[in-house]
Amino acid sequence: MKRLLIAAGGGGDPITASLVHTALHGPDAPALVLTYAWERLVVDPVPGPRRVTDFTGTVRVGPELALVTPTTAPIAPAGSLLPRLSGELGPQLGLLDPYDGVAGLARQIAAAARWCGTDRIELVDVGGDIVARGDEPTLRSPLGDALAVAACAATGIPTTVYVAGPGLDNEVPLPDLLPRLGAPAFALDAGRTRRVSGIFDWHPSEAGALLVAAARGIRGVCGTRDAPRPVLLDESARNVHRLSLRQVLALSPLARRLAGCTGLDEAEAVSRAVCGFSEIERERRRAAHAPTPSAPRTPRDAHAVLARYTAWERAMLDDGLAYVTTRRIVEDLALTAAEAHALLATLRATEQARRVPPLWRLATEPARAA
Structure with missing residues (x-):
């Protein structure tokens, strides 16, 4: 069974x-x-x-x-x-x-x-x-x-x-x-x-x-x-x-x-009657208005990505957050897969133990590139 x-x-x-x-x-x-x-x-x-x-x-x-x-x-x-x-x-x-x-x-x-x-x-x-x-x-x-x-x-x-x-x-x-x-x-x-x-x-x-x-x-x-x-x-x-x-x-x-x-x-139709919306229709609208894929941009170097992350991290701390999800980091910073891999590897290596699986701890001291 x-x-x-x-x-x-x-x-x-x-x-x-x-x-x-x-x-x-x-x-x-x-x-x-x-x-x-x-x-x-x-x-x-x-x-x-x-x-x-x-x-x-x-x-x-x-x-x-x-x-x-x-x-x-x-x-x-x-x-x-x-x-x-x-x-x-x-x-x-x-x-x-x-x-x-x-x-x-x-x-x-x-x-x-x-x-x-x-x-x-x-x-x-x-x-x-x-x-x-x-x-x-x-x-x-x-x-x-x-x-x-x-x-x-x-x-x-x-x-x-x-x-x-x-x-x-x-x-x-x-x-x-x-x-x-x-x-x-x-x-x-x-x-x-x-x-x-x-x-x-x-x-x-x-x-x-x-x-x-x-x-x-x-x-x-x-x-x-x-x-x-x-x-x-x-x-x-x-x-x-x-x-x-x-x-x-x-x-x-x-x-x-x-x-x-x-x-x-x-x-x-039942969902529209009960809830006032259809989530599938919302997805259709979002997909229809999604930006057209552009040509691949030049990857940012590790120092530029880290500097962008540090400024973003400070803003998140100011908003009262202590932790964030991986998805929040990647999507807020619009990272490519390679940029995300490099940044998260750097954060894992910091002395302040930013990685608390499966989340990331926001830290008051900026991370430094290896």
């Missing part, structure tokens, strides 16, 4: 699902994590989630279930980090294709349960937007989570929902979120994060990185790239809350309204 987990929102949720699985069942328990290939424009320039047909090299283990392996590859122009992630995580990864709506997802989940030989589902979300009402002004990406909730309900298979790192996705304000979640079921600790220790060197999930940082005892205010405000890492940030599927359905109008939905276009 394999445990069956569902990464509710795609992106970094498979990493969180793996952490929760390890905490619940141990690192060696066989498991399958179903996840969307919905990795946002920072990874995939094509708006919306990908279908199974957008990949080569998936492993079909049934008409409704395709596995992602390290030899799987997205078909250009699509992009995906799932193949690489499949080689780093303990559980196997399976693709969720939402284009046939809740009905299609329910068939895929039921097929996965049969393949795993299990009669239970564990649905995992990092941050807590899975219990969003839909009217939160900072809500950005509720649709994938709500589709997963509605699909699990449609299967009739008993489902437990786990919300890890409340508020770390910066979508539902923490004072509103915590009463919906109730008391934590358990807390993640550093020992549960060893397997994913190197993933955030290349994976852009900021909520996942913050969860791992909190589990490792990092405390303070952290600046992220994909959030409207800084995140406070305190003791509660490593907590995992357990809810029944019934509780989550009662909290999520979007999930309830999606029941019976037979297509992704229909799901978008």
Whole structure:
């Protein structure tokens, strides 16, 4: 028997699902994590989630279930980090294709349960937007989570929902979120994060990185790239809350309204009615207005990049930040891959121990190039 987990929102949720699985069942328990290939424009320039047909090299283990392996590859122009992630995580990864709506997802989940030989589902979300009402002004990406909730309900298979790192996705304000979640079921600790220790060197999930940082005892205010405000890492940030599927359905109008939905276009229309927006439409607009790729610029030398970083670091400290994510550094400074590699190597070598995996500590003394 394999445990069956569902990464509710795609992106970094498979990493969180793996952490929760390890905490619940141990690192060696066989498991399958179903996840969307919905990795946002920072990874995939094509708006919306990908279908199974957008990949080569998936492993079909049934008409409704395709596995992602390290030899799987997205078909250009699509992009995906799932193949690489499949080689780093303990559980196997399976693709969720939402284009046939809740009905299609329910068939895929039921097929996965049969393949795993299990009669239970564990649905995992990092941050807590899975219990969003839909009217939160900072809500950005509720649709994938709500589709997963509605699909699990449609299967009739008993489902437990786990919300890890409340508020770390910066979508539902923490004072509103915590009463919906109730008391934590358990807390993640550093020992549960060893397997994913190197993933955030290349994976852009900021909520996942913050969860791992909190589990490792990092405390303070952290600046992220994909959030409207800084995140406070305190003791509660490593907590995992357990809810029944019934509780989550009662909290999520979007999930309830999606029941019976037979297509992704229909799901978008429901999201507009409940939340006032479709996140896929937002992605389409962002992709349409993305700057045209320009000719490669001349790389900046290491001293110029470091000087730029030092000025930026001072501004971040003035804003009250103590830590930042790798993504925040790379995107704020518009670094090429080579520039980022050189800068981060310099920061790792500083005496002030700026690297506190998976985050970076802002320091009052400027770093110096080797």
